[in-house]
Each structure stands twice: as C-alpha cells, then as structure tokens.
Amino acid sequence: MAGLDIAIILVFIAYSVRSGLRNKDAASKDLTEYFLAGRSLPGWKAGLSMAATQFAADTPLLVTGIIAVSGIFALWQMWIYALSFLMMGFVLSSHWRRAGVITDAELTELRYGGGKALALRGFKAVYFGTIFNCVVLAWVFFAASRIAEPFLLWNEWLPTWLFQPFMSLVQAAGLKLTGATLDAPNVWILSANNFISVLSILTVTAFYSVTGGLRSVVDTDVVQIFIMFTATAIFSAIVFVKAGGMTGIHEKLRAIHASGALGAITPSEILAFTPDRAHNASFALLALFGLQWIIQLNSDGTGYLAQRSMACKDEKNAKTAALVFTGTQVVLRSLLWLPLGLGLLAIFPPGAGLTGELLQADREGVYVRGMAELLPVGIKGLMITGMLAALASTVDTHINWGSSYWANDIYKRIICQVWLKREPSGRSLVWVARGSNLMLICIALAIMTQLSSINQAWQASLLLGAGMGPMLIMRWLWWRVSAWAEIAAIAVSGIAALPLLLWVDDQALRLLIMAALSLTGSLSAIAFFGPEDKKQLVTFYQKVRPKGFWKSIAHEAGDSAYNGPRDLLVSLGAVLAAGISVFCILIGLGSIVVESPPPAICPWPSVWIGGNLLLGIALCPVWFKLGFRSGAN
Numbered sequence: 001m002a003g004l005d006i007a008i009i010l011v012f013i014a015y016s017v018r019s020g021l022r023n024k025d026a027a028s029k030d031l032t033e034y035f036l037a038g039r040s041l042p043g044w045k046a047g048l049s050m051a052a053t054q055f056a057a058d059t060p061l062l063v064t065g066i067i068a069v070s071g072i073f074a075l076w077q078m079w080i081y082a083l084s085f086l087m088m089g090f091v092l093s094s095h096w097r098r099a100g101v102i103t104d105a106e107l108t109e110l111r112y113g114g115g116k117a118l119a120l121r122g123f124k125a126v127y128f129g130t131i132f133n134c135v136v137l138a139w140v141f142f143a144a145s146r147i148a149e150p151f152l153l154w155n156e157w158l159p160t161w162l163f164q165p166f167m168s169l170v171q172a173a174g175l176k177l178t179g180a181t182l183d184a185p186n187v188w189i190l191s192a193n194n195f196i197s198v199l200s201i202l203t204v205t206a207f208y209s210v211t212g213g214l215r216s217v218v219d220t221d222v223v224q225i226f227i228m229f230t231a232t233a234i235f236s237a238i239v240f241v242k243a244g245g246m247t248g249i250h251e252k253l254r255a256i257h258a259s260g261a262l263g264a265i266t267p268s269e270i271l272a273f274t275p276d277r278a279h280n281a282s283f284a285l286l287a288l289f290g291l292q293w294i295i296q297l298n299s300d301g302t303g304y305l306a307q308r309s310m311a312c313k314d315e316k317n318a319k320t321a322a323l324v325f326t327g328t329q330v331v332l333r334s335l336l337w338l339p340l341g342l343g344l345l346a347i348f349p350p351g352a353g354l355t356g357e358l359l360q361a362d363r364e365g366v367y368v369r370g371m372a373e374l375l376p377v378g379i380k381g382l383m384i385t386g387m388l389a390a391l392a393s394t395v396d397t398h399i400n401w402g403s404s405y406w407a408n409d410i411y412k413r414i415i416c417q418v419w420l421k422r423e424p425s426g427r428s429l430v431w432v433a434r435g436s437n438l439m440l441i442c443i444a445l446a447i448m449t450q451l452s453s454i455n456q457a458w459q460a461s462l463l464l465g466a467g468m469g470p471m472l473i474m475r476w477l478w479w480r481v482s483a484w485a486e487i488a489a490i491a492v493s494g495i496a497a498l499p500l501l502l503w504v505d506d507q508a509l510r511l512l513i514m515a516a517l518s519l520t521g522s523l524s525a526i527a528f529f530g531p532e533d534k535k536q537l538v539t540f541y542q543k544v545r546p547k548g549f550w551k552s553i554a555h556e557a558g559d560s561a562y563n564g565p566r567d568l569l570v571s572l573g574a575v576l577a578a579g580i581s582v583f584c585i586l587i588g589l590g591s592i593v594v595e596s597p598p599p600a601i602c603p604w605p606s607v608w609i610g611g612n613l614l615l616g617i618a619l620c621p622v623w624f625k626l627g628f629r630s631g632a633n
Contacts, residue, residue, distance in 0.1 A: 006381065015220070052225035057391035058394075061364040064345075068345045088306070088309065089326075090575050127490075148193070155193055210438075211434075217397060220393065224390060231387075235379075236339055252345075296469050299469030338590055348366045399437045477568065548568045578623035581620055
C-alpha cells in the first residue's frame with residue numbers, strides 16, 4: 001500500500017480511539033448508559049448503526065459468491081429479512097422500549113416469571129450471547145483475514161525479531177489463516193500476517209467499544225457506513241466501467257457460460273430477480289425464502305436490533321430507526337453490490353473444475369482481488385478503510401451485545417442476585433462487561449480457525465436458530481404463550497440439528513423441517529402446560545401494553561377499552577405496505593441497473609420496471625399513515 005492509503009486508515013483509527021475516550025465517563029456510570037446510551041439515540045442514528053453492523057466486511061464477499069454460484073434471485077434469502085425489520089419497527093419497537101429491559105434474555109423473566117424463566121434467561125444468555133454470537137464473529141474475522149491478506153504485509157514491514165514469534169505461534173498452534181494450500185511455501189507467513197492484522201483490528205475495535213460502550217459504537221458506525229458507501233460506490237463504478245458496462249458484462253457472462261466454468265446456470269438465470277427466471281428455484285427454496293424472516297431467532301428483533309430500538313429516545317424514533325435500517329440495508333447497499341458482483345464475475349471468471357464450496361470460496365476471494373488489482377492509490381486506501389470500518393462496525397456491535405448478557409443476565413442476575421444475594425454496583429457491572437468483551441473475542445478467534453468459507457458459517461448459523469422465531473413473536477401478541485413453549489422450541493432444535501445435518505442434504509428443506517418441528521413442539525407445550533400465572537401476565541401487560549390477543553388479561557388489569565386485535569391489524573398493514581414498497585423499489589431500480597429479464601407474466605421490461613417503481617412509491621403514504629398515525633403504538 002502507498003503512503004496515502006496508510007494515512008487514510010490511520011485517520012479513521014484516530015477518530016475511533018477518540019470516540020472511545022470521549023464517551024468513557026458516561027458509559028462507566030451503569031449498564032443502561034453503557035449498553036443503551038442512556039436511551040437517548042435519535043432514530044436516524046440508530047438505524048444507520050444497525051445498517052453499518054449488517055453492511056459488514058464479510059457480506060459483500062458473501063454476496064459476490066452467491067451471485068456467481070446461484071444468481072441474483074438467491075439474494076432474496078437476505079432481502080426477505082426486511083419484513084422482520086419492519087415488524088420490529090411498526091409492531092414491536094414500542095413493546096421493547098416499554099419493557100425497560102437491557103437484554104432480550106432479561107425479557108424472559110418479565111414475560112414469564114418463576115424458576116423456569118430464570119433458567120431460560122441464563123440459557124439464552126449463554127446460547128445467544130456466546131455460542132451464536134461467536135459463530136457470527138468468527139466468520140467476520142475469517143472475512144477480515146481474507147481482506148487484509150493482499151494489503152497488510154507485516155512480514156515486509158516488521159523487523160524479523162518481532163515478526164518471527166507470531167509466525168512460530170501460528171505454526172505451532174496449526175492456525176492456518178489463509179486460503180493458500182498447506183504445502184505452499186509461504187502459508188505460515190501469510191497466516192502470521194493475517195493473525196497480526198486481525199489482532200490489530202480487534203485491538204482498535206475493542207478499545208473504543210470497551211471504553212465508550214454503545215455511544216462509541218454508534219458514533220463510529222455512522223462514520224463507518226458513510227465511508228463504506230462512498231468507497232463501495234467508487235469501487236462499483238470502476239469495476240462496471242472496466243467490465244464494459246452491462247453490455248460488456250452480458251457478453252462476458254455468455255462467454256463464461258459457454259466455457260462451462262459456472263456449470264448449468266445461464267446468464268439470464270444469474271440476472272433474474274423472479275423465481276420463474278431463476279436457477280433451481282425449487283418449491284422448498286421458495287417456501288424457505290418466504291418464511292425465513294419469521295422462523296429465525298431474530299424475527300422479533302431479538303439481539304442487537306432490539307438493543308438499538310431500546311436505546312432510542314422514544315417510540316417514534318424507534319420506528320424511524322427500523323425504516324432507515326430497512327431502506328439502507330435492503331435497497332441502497334444492494335444497488336451498489338449487484339453491478340459490482342456481476343462486474344467482478346465478468347472481469348475475473350472462475351477457473352475450470354470448481355464446484356460447491358470451492359467455487360463459493362473462490363468467488364468470495366475475487367472481491368478482495370478486485371480491490372488489489374483494479375483500484376488506484378487513494379481509492380484503494382479508502383476502500384480498505386471502508387472494509388476495515390465495516391468489520392469494526394460488526395465486531396463492536398456483537399461484542400457489545402454479547403457482553404450485555406454476561407454483565408446483566410449472568411453476573412448481575414444469576415451470580416450476584418441469586419447466588420450471592422447482593423446487588424452489584426453499576427461501575428462493577430461495567431467492568432464485567434468490559435472483561436467479557438475480551439473473552440468473546442478469544443472464543444470467536446478459536447472458531448474462525450475451523451472455517452473454510454463465509455457461506456459455510458452463515459448457513460450453519462441459520463440452522464442454529466431455525467424455528468424459534470414464531471414463538472418469539474407470539475410471546476408479545478398472545479397471552480397463552482409460556483416459558484415452556486420457548487424451552488420446547490430450543491429443545492427440539494437441539495435434538496433435531498444433528499440428524500438433519502446427517503440425513504438431509506438440501507439446506508432449504510433442512511431449515512423448513514427444523515422450523516416445523518420446533519413450532520410443533522412449542523404449540524404442544526402451550527396445550528400441555530397452559531399459560532403463565534395470571535399475576536405475572538397482568539404485571540407484564542401493565543408495563544408493556546402489548547397489541548394482539550390479550551383481552552382477558554387486559555380486563556384483569558382494569559383496561560376495559562383494550563383493542564389489541566385492531567391495533568395489531570393496523571400495524572401489520574403498515575408492515576405489509578412498507579415491505580411491498582421496499583421490494584418494488586428494489587426490483588425496479590435493480591432491474592434498471594443490471595438489465596434483468598422481466599418475468600414471463602410481464603414480458604415487457606419497461607412495463608415491469610415502471611409498474612414496480614410506481615407501486616413502490618404509491619404505497620409510501622399508506623404505510624406512513626398506518627405506521628405513524630396519531631396514537632399508534
């Protein structure tokens with residue numbers, strides 16, 4: 001890298017460190033200040049922070065691989081989550097804020113109560129805060145090593161006496177942190193370089209996240225996403241021009257298809273937005289894409305998305321956060337990544353004989369190759385800074401969120417209040433949170449060494465949470481859902497995971513079976529064990545005032561004017577209208593950018609594009625009125 005590229009990176013590092021120091025005193029007061037920024041965030045800022053977290057360093061690599069292997073239509077497995085984001089905003093964000101909890105695990109005791117709720121709270125803190133969270137962090141670290149490898153050449157920059165211990169360490173531990181084969185002469189040099197790179201990135205990220213808490217995380221996220229969008233837009237434009245525009249890309253795709261390098265998938269299937277034009281759009285796959293947003297464990301915002309909603313200054317800002325997040329996440333970033341992924345495929349066609357995970361991993365690596373070979377000095381530094389910033393925005397959120405479980409649910413609730421029978425001080429809890437940040441990083445680094453591709457980790461994470469989503473939404477909307485329903489969903493998932501991995505090869509079918517089994521187990525538990533204690537339910541209702549089906553509990557609480565079903569219907573109308581609006585705008589603009597073929601039902605491109613854009617724009621006042629109407633909650 002040139003001096004200018006390094007200077008750009010150093011400026012960003014200096015800003016991040018300063019953010020941590022600036023917010024240190026406020027974050028040190030108590031857990032609410034540390035994890036929820038004192039519940040003071042404006043909606044736009046919280047929304048951009050969510051988007052920065054999911055922009056990620058690994059996601060553009062993953063998208064590049066998916067486009068090449070399965071085509072644009074396969075990205076619906078990501079886009080469909082817009083419904084989950086909108087559900088969180090229009091239906092549940094107000095509920096999360098009124099609950100007044102710090103973590104979703106804490107909500108378990110507020111909603112259910114009793115010994116089983118405490119046990120469930122502890123299990124969720126470990127399962128989601130450590131196991132699931134560290135798997136996500138591991139694939140982000142994995143992506144970081146692939147991104148840093150061509151650019152951060154520590155073996156050339158550091159003196160031998162300083163570099164050699166790192167190389168000896170990775171070699172002794174067998175930590176192969178590179179895509180190079182084991183018999184390559186430089187495999188341990190590259191692994192040591194990547195180890196130092198990841199360690200350096202984590203040192204900076206952990207510093208500002210640990211010291212400044214959520215305030216520093218959000219402040220840096222906003223800067224990070226602007227850097228990443230700017231750098232990616234320039235990268236996309238350079239690749240697009242280099243590939244000869246869409247005319248050149250189409251020609252090159254036809255040539256690649258003729259060579260057989262991409263197997264059976266055709267150029268039109270790569271470019272398709274709709275299932276009738278897509279490659280291998282099976283019924284199971286379509287069913288999964290349609291249901292994935294609701295069967296996964298973050299269907300109600302559980303995790304860092306709920307954390308951002310709870311950190312907003314009021315309910316209106318929490319809804320705004322969800323909308324900003326959805327538009328940025330689903331529409332804006334996709335319009336940058338689609339031409340970029342196609343252009344990289346055209347410029348760097350895959351070699352012959354690659355299939356499955358090998359092809360996926362090869363295509364993921366092309367994103368970094370394009371950065372190294374196509375970007376000029378200055379732009380390369382901006383892009384590397386953007387990628388490192390995207391990595392940091394994901395890591396800071398996940399370690400901040402993960403440590404909230406250890407500080408609030410494990411240390412404060414279980415160790416101090418239940419076992420030691422004492423109340424910890426606010427400052428001691430903050431120090432526990434800071435220490436657990438480092439523990440999570442170490443666990444994630446260990447998992448990272450076992451991964452072969454980003455897609456492998458991403459698919460594994462989907463199975464970990466499959467089937468739990470319906471119960472997480474229903475616990476807000478239906479008073480009869482009990483702790484046993486969630487316990488049953490978790491138990492069934494744990495029992496069924498290994499047999500499904502061994503006996504069912506189709507990923508879509510595997511997830512659908514898991515979801516069906518978990519939901520059946522949960523509903524059986526509701527029928528067998530019955531609801532929670534009425535007193536507990538009344539307390540929850542009075543605090544949260546949930547929409548949906550709580551009429552009998554509302555009357556117990558003295559609320560004879562309860563109109564939960566109507567309020568729920570209006571909010572769901574906002575979700576549906578906003579979801580259609582987002583998807584239509586995405587399809588319309590995306591089809592223009594990549595010249596995607598229209599579906600058979602409407603074979604005229606201009607009509608298809610114009611119809612989508614008109615419908616998407618026409619629905620905007622509808623969802624705004626339904627979602628932000630006076631008195632909406």
